Amino acid sequence: MEKQVGDRGSVTDRGGPVIDTALRRAFQAALGPDAVLDDPLQLRTYECDGLTGFRRVPALVLLPRDTEEVAAAVSLCAEAGVPFVARGAGTGLSGGAVPVAQGVVVSLARMRRVLEFDPEDRRTVVEPGVTNAEISRLAAPHGLHYAPDPSSQVVCTIGGNVAENSGGAHCVKYGFTVHHVHALRVVLPDGSTVRLGGDAPETAGPDLRGLFIGSEGTLGIATEITVRLLRSPEGVRTLVADFPTARQAGDAVGEIMAAGIVPAAVEMLDALAIEACEAAVGAGYTRGTAAALVVELDGLDEECEEQFRDVVAVCRRQGTTKIRVAADARERALVWKGRKAAFAAMGRISPDYFVQDGVVPRTRLAEALDRIAEMSKARGLRVANVFHAGDGNLHPLVLFDEKAGETERAERLSRDIAEMCVELGGSLSGEHGIGLDKACSMPRMFGEDDLAAMERLRKAFDPDGLSNPGKVLPTPRLCGEPPGRYRPHPLETAGVVERW
Template identity: 70%
Template sequence: MSWSAELTEALGRDNVITDPARLRTYECDGLTGYRVQPAMVVLPRTADEVAAAVRVCARHGVPFVARGAGTGLSGGALPVADGIVVSLQRLRRIVEVDPVNLRAVVEPGVTNLDISKAAAPYGLYYAPDPSSQQVCTIGGNVAENSGGAHCLKYGFTVNHVLAAEVVLADGTVTRLGGDSAQLPGYDLLGAFIGSEGTLGIVTQVTVRLLAKPAAVRTMVADFATVAGAGDAVTGIVAAGIVPAAVEMLDNLAIQAVAASTESVYTPDTAAALVVELDGPPDDVAEQFDEVQEICRRHGSTKIMLARDAEHRALIWTGRKAAFAAVGRISPNYFVQDGVVPRGRLAEVLGRIAAMADDAGIRVANVFHAGDGNLHPLVLYSEAEGQHDRAERLSTEIAELCVELGGSLSGEHGIGADKACSMPRMFGEDDLATMLRLRSAFDPDGLCNPGKVFPTPRLCGERPGPYRPHPLEEAGVIERL
């Protein structure tokens, strides 16, 4: 029996997609510049069905790629042409909310925001909050070790996951971690989180829940220059203040937000900082005044304080809509995800602006300024033939972050997008060690192949937007 027939028998015909038109839905994630159509998509409903699908792949040597909501921005869920996509969208149960032990048990298709909604009646919430938290799923967050606006104070996914049930590359189901955050032995859970789907597929996650803070204060500070806003961020952290969030938007990002949502941001300001403090009311009040003074000292031209919860929500709606809003001012864009030391924010933003001018490409900046996690949006038009130029600029920005003492990625992952830049950050021995760990989990390389590590195929013939063959352009052949 063929592997496709085995998968259909194991999962049922209604849970398998082979129709070419429907397969196109899965040909990319949020990084739409790269597209590959898989041979098949399977839609398991339980962890047992995920394991059954993986066992079929292991027997026949078929590569597989796990996929959640498809909101990833590094090509981490990019399919393999001769392989399958294992969609986890049907595993969306909240198994348990345990307010006594401050944890919840959920399946990988559950969204971040739904965890917080389920915990809200107990005065609890789930801290990691990527901008796409309404749609991004916990399985994808585990794969990428996602963060979000509040990661400056509360950390990333790895800081909030206690345990995970996973299906390994041979179909074995195992559990990593446990009920306690501190366990003896090797930290296999820590290795799995952020491995971008290359070590296995998560089928259940136990997450930490936190008590909602007693007080929250939010402000937006305008600056006449991007450099001034960057210096203010450095000043806030240098003063010993750890805000819940410090976000920055430049003017291009603010214009995009204004074009797509009800915006509270000043349209003509060069840059805006969103600063949020939370904690005990007296501490928050004292530090809030100090943050305002630091912003004024670094050239803030206007400070707007959130009047109430509704006004605060409008501030965050604009910030979290920024990526999607850029679609209003550019038909196509790449999103980068490099990290630099906070003290070099002003320098790196100036360098990015100069690089953009040299390339003749616009770059909008909206990012987690508190921990130096940049999200430059490289704007271009595919129709005007700007894709390759924009892609080069995007790669150069990521590698610039490494040059300045930072990292290729803060939370979006390496995926297919930045795999060829890995040697800029890691030596041969480093990469070889990482590959040994990966091989221990997946010796045959079937689990999300072609991601994270540079390969001749990936770096020589990168997947990308379809380019017609000359015979197709001449009308001799047709694309199927």
């Protein structure tokens, strides 16, 4: 699990609606007494997501069991003017599931049913608490699978994937969550329910389904998700290629894609990431190599073999020092176990770290890696790189030690890397979302008119601003604060003003 420090969001909010006894009893009547948590120790469990530097303790946590109970809970929130935050498994990495201090968390952990499964039409309808990996396990006996595969797929839920438009290692060929969801049943912020999308991949009219996916819980709560399933490929070939420099590995990615080859996955790990992964998993990566590419091809057997030979040739032209080909499914699984353990494995080589999620054009991948190395050296902090190289989705991990006073420097470096991605023509986020972490950087990517349009659209769904408030879009209160641990203003210390 990601280790982070800091109390950037730990100060209790003041001035909002208070959840009184009558409202608490109304929640209990609608959901049942065991579905309303108010014990302080239990509430602490929900104070943050995977980005643990932002923390707030909610007033209540609600545990609905179905769409009707979610709608009842949200209706009560709307009537009382109480903000709410939907939460899945809490594995997000942008502070998107951080509660509002005087609001409620609507946990979807109990909504884990598979409502429909139709292998002939290659679709299934699930509740948001079903994990990503469970869908593929359900489909596997029928020769099917669910394509998006975030590194946390064993524990992350499909509801969270919808909120963040998650991708994963195989997104370069198969796309993101938005490409694999046909329809959503959604509880809107006033408690009403609607169906977005349809049984077919495309429907007439505005694409409200696509609009909702990736909205980070700011437009409502998805309670039923219809996903499409794909045929499992006939052939799969996987290799790990070592390179003497990260730039050569990046150039190899560019040449592979320029050749018209579309791998199922192209992942890159640098020396620090390899060191951590090997310490944690022992997947057989070469310690000491500057960079390694994991390339996987799938499809028809003959096509797969031909393209695999072309990829090997590209790697050799770019100066690979070693090519390891997975001999069977067991070895392939071990390669991926090492790659997907990378974030958690960082605790083996650093007491603390921040993970970023910027995107750059593939043609500028090598330049981005050089820039990160320069920024790392200038700040005197190590940065481990492990990322989806095929679509330029970087995941630099800024390593630091809070006890050595490095937290603020690490936060600035992490923010600067994200904004550098925008400067190179990319994006602040590829799949982790904006949340609280990068809201203040949004003006670097969007103009005032763009942000105003987003705000108007958000208010069309949620005019009272109750659904996951304070996320994604910058606010003066949030962005006027310096990064790092909260520091009281001198007037606050003197008792002249109070923070709210």
